[in-house]
Amino acid sequence: MGPSVTSSQNGAVTVNQSGIPKSCAGCGARIHDRFLLLAMDRYWHTGCLKCSCCQAQLGEIGTTCFTKAGMILCRNDYIRLFGSSGSCCGCGQPIPASELVMRAQTKVYHLKCFTCCTCHIPLNTGDKYGLIQGSLVCEQDFPKVLKGMTSLPNRTSHKVC
Known part of the structure; x- marks a missing residue:
């Protein structure tokens, strides 16, 4: 065959x-x-x-x-292009094929969902950020989260964009 x-x-x-x-x-x-x-x-x-x-x-x-x-x-x-599920790792909603995306390692996000998990400031191309326990953390919040001064949000579900 x-x-x-x-x-x-x-x-x-x-x-x-x-x-x-x-x-x-x-x-x-x-x-x-x-x-x-x-x-x-x-x-x-x-x-x-x-x-x-x-x-x-x-x-x-x-x-x-x-x-x-x-x-x-x-x-x-x-x-x-779309990650393993074709859905945004921030909000869980599907990502249309025509939409631009942001990537962090193997995760794919809508542009509007690519934000720091603690201060919710949008991360843009060229911005420095870190991943802590799979969550995006901006350059300013990263040291605070590492030192335990700021905790990561306790999310059991996706954030809403």
């Missing part, structure tokens, strides 16, 4: 039992192969189903592809 490709919403290798060629969603040409790649409810040639970021042929690099806002992504690019 040919390569297997699935998406986070649907898809796999499908046998074209009808014998009628399907049109490729990537190039528009007919697919005459016996096995069809199905992603985003559309059929693809193996060479046409590519990651929107790195252009890797998804049928050849693995068994999974991810979709978000019409983009098709390999696992690595999906995690790089």
Whole structure:
């Protein structure tokens, strides 16, 4: 059997039992192969189903592809862009594919949620900050938190943006 490709919403290798060629969603040409790649409810040639970021042929690099806002992504690019859940680590809400994000190690945040957990001042590109127990702490509050003069908020759930 040919390569297997699935998406986070649907898809796999499908046998074209009808014998009628399907049109490729990537190039528009007919697919005459016996096995069809199905992603985003559309059929693809193996060479046409590519990651929107790195252009890797998804049928050849693995068994999974991810979709978000019409983009098709390999696992690595999906995690790089949206984190492992595709949600903001600050508020827990989904991050649209078109939105700019801030990253701290493997965590991804909405721009408005990328704030110090103690003083809630927004952190911008170039600002120095630290991570203490997974929480963002600005440069000014970092020494206070380390010395125990200021405690981290006791959160059992995500903060609200």
